[in-house]
């Protein structure tokens with residue numbers, strides 16, 4: 438078991454936002470597959486159709502996506518969180534987005550009666566104009582949005598950070614100054630793919646967010662830097678697909694590890710990684726996962 442921001446997780450793995458998180462039934466399925474926690478697809482203040490297709494492509498090194506934050510709005514989604522919660526004790530975390538602090542507060546308050554275990558503020562979508570792309574790179578916006586949500590809700594607030602900045606530590610500090618209980622790093626890295634026959638960018642939005650194995654070393658470095666710079670927990674995400682990746686992320690400083698792209702391979706990944714971590718701890722003589730969190734800073 439691991440406790441992060443006062444929430445107990447039976448293991449340190451969690452479903453990352455964006456995959457299998459659009460309905461209560463899919464969240465429940467992942468919970469039943471052994472995830473320690475599940476995070477919803479990001480929910481906003483109004484129904485949103487998203488970007489034109491193609492909105493996701495598979496590359497050799499991961500996925501490139503520009504879904505465009507499609508969601509039915511908080512009004513429609515609170516029932517999905519209630520459905521997931523009614524079928525499992527696994528903590529359900531609500532990922533939310535908006536264009537400003539008022540939007541974020543409206544969504545958080547609108548979802549509060551579905552009682553998510555925590556809110557994860559998506560201030561870091563790499564391309565949705567007016568949302569993450571402009572908010573998550575601005576320390577003042579990150580601090581004021583975080584402070585407003587922390588004021589409005591009485592569950593932990595996590596802030597998901599973008600790697601598309603010069604100094605992620607400064608953004609992490611802004612979240613911490615705003616009262617965040619934890620930061621989650623990293624959201625996707627901005628990227629593009631071009632069809633060489635037509636010359637057209639492949640994604641409907643032209644560019645998107647890169648996830649999967651290509652971003653893992655970037656995520657490890659961001660988690661390492663944030664662990665050193667902040668006093669609040671860091672939750673690691675980016676390219677984790679094996680228990681060895683999860684251990685590496687935790688040694689960099691992650692208290693928990695979110696898994697996204699690799700879920701496309703198998704939903705058994707959560708229990709596989711959780712038992713891999715357990716065996717590693719036993720094998721090396723560690724008494725708890727806490728023994729390896731941030732270990733690379735201490736050697």
Ligand code: DHB
Nearest residue numbers: 503504505506562625646
């Ligand atoms: C989307 C949102 C994200 O936060 C991200 O990293 C990638 C894509 C989206 O809905 O388009």
